[in-house]
Amino acid sequence: MGKVIIGVMGPGEAATPEDIENSYQMGKLIASKGWVTLSGGRNQGVMEAVSRGASQGGGLTIGISPSSNDKNLSDFIDIPILTGMGSARNNINVLTAQVVVVCGMGAGTLSEAALAIKAKKNLIILNWDEESILFIKKLGGSLIHKAEDPNSVLSIIEKILSSWDLEIN
């Protein structure tokens, strides 16, 4: 049986201090549940912070790297998947994650949010302004979940996972 894999996507160099603090806390919380943390793998911004949090929380971390080697890879990645595909790897991120969380905004992050909707994944959003939330809700409808903070991200993930258990049982 595969493990529960939670994808956390967000900006690299352009991450704000709040994006970094929130994604670090999310990594810790995801690890505390025994879930696997998936990110874009680089040693910058949200990718680095969520991997650091998950790793320090004792969790397993996967990084789907745009690169074909381990340059620019976060030190907190246990399993680096080296795609050598640049931003085309963003689609692997969202397909592989059972639930997708985005934290903060950027062009790459927005592409992942859009690809997640395309793949009909539940998408939890943190640190977006109100207009951006409204914009993405027009596309994703009930797949979109707005979270207030890392703890609320966790509650939403738990609700989604338990609804799947109900479907199976």
Place this chain on the structure above:
Amino acid sequence: MGKVIIGVMGPGEAATPEDIENSYQMGKLIASKGWVTLSGGRNQGVMEAVSRGASQGGGLTIGISPSSNDKNLSDFIDIPILTGMGSARNNINVLTAQVVVVCGMGAGTLSEAALAIKAKKNLIILNWDEESILFIKKLGGSLIHKAEDPNSVLSIIEKILSSWDLEIN
């Protein structure tokens, strides 16, 4: 020397009649300039309409297909590139196009707009509401060009191409 390749992206099944009419006209206009039209290749919506317009206008059409075979391929594609990669092919669309036009809105289309910004491509937008334009401008800044109609798309492309000629000469 490579040809000028203009990418036109937009929704498939969810395209509006206005999206389809506009992309058909764009295809014709792009062909009238001797440029190559690139799309996502499927026989639906904007992909089908822009290819039909370009083909009927005597232009060359490329379709970057998500599929590994020619099922669901538009009949108006001269050069089908069969990627077998699903939505990961969206990044090839924006890397290959010298200028990216999006016409209409959808999750796949938004991912292409975001990937275009990530790749620092000029992005011309048609048939988006005002809030969506404002949203994407926050990400793309001066790379974003709002067009009123297919003719204005053409004028913007010509301006971009001639600015590149100036840089070279």
Place this chain on the structure above:
Amino acid sequence: MGKVIIGVMGPGEAATPEDIENSYQMGKLIASKGWVTLSGGRNQGVMEAVSRGASQGGGLTIGISPSSNDKNLSDFIDIPILTGMGSARNNINVLTAQVVVVCGMGAGTLSEAALAIKAKKNLIILNWDEESILFIKKLGGSLIHKAEDPNSVLSIIEKILSSWDLEIN
């Protein structure tokens, strides 16, 4: 209706003078039939030579580039498809080509021959030694066609294409 696309794969820097001469002649012959020539797009070895031949023969050339920009692209490519995917693009080469020709040997070339067999494509081989032909025939069986020279490659392609016409009619 899509055009007939013939893929010609072979080594880059490691191509022999005979590989280069043969692929140049093949490009010319493919163009003389009005078919499109597809290659790996780089400005080296077989990729460069077949594109040069096809271009000088008045044919259309496509290059499926491993890169995300036009550095190292052959000047004889009309339609550069920029994948940014490195060697993962080899699978796009074989899916997109209706018939795959390999000329000369190398690790990348062998991967394309193997992927062509996996995709059940007819594979025509030029400039391989007898042991290598025997080896690949064990995998590809009747999909494998050994050619003696560029003219015999052309005859084999014509036979394959006309067998498809017979199936349709």
Place this chain on the structure above:
Amino acid sequence: MGKVIIGVMGPGEAATPEDIENSYQMGKLIASKGWVTLSGGRNQGVMEAVSRGASQGGGLTIGISPSSNDKNLSDFIDIPILTGMGSARNNINVLTAQVVVVCGMGAGTLSEAALAIKAKKNLIILNWDEESILFIKKLGGSLIHKAEDPNSVLSIIEKILSSWDLEIN
């Protein structure tokens, strides 16, 4: 620090009983060393057997799936990476694995052997006939290691890993 990831590639439906027994044993041995086992992820042949062996040996298993969903996925995969890219994912397999083992022969397997050489990875080969070994050695030279059985695969991996430690220290 990333974990040691050993890729084991081989045929699916076409695997022989010996391929399956050997890859099962390899999975167990890889797990006994605390290394991660990477495969193509499907519930067939070598992919299934090596994952089963590694899983039953208490090891962590990654499957780089050609599919975009978990249909046809081995039950013994802990971390399924859903690429949705078909055989283009073969390049991710070899880039991600620090050492590549192939067990048995097939078109997909040969493409992975060739891509491994292209990526300058050490390639350990089990269950190939003598002609095939000679063929691939002409391409890969000293990167190619012929193994007699699963235990000899392990010894070769250990020798490779300790040579890297020497380089670092």
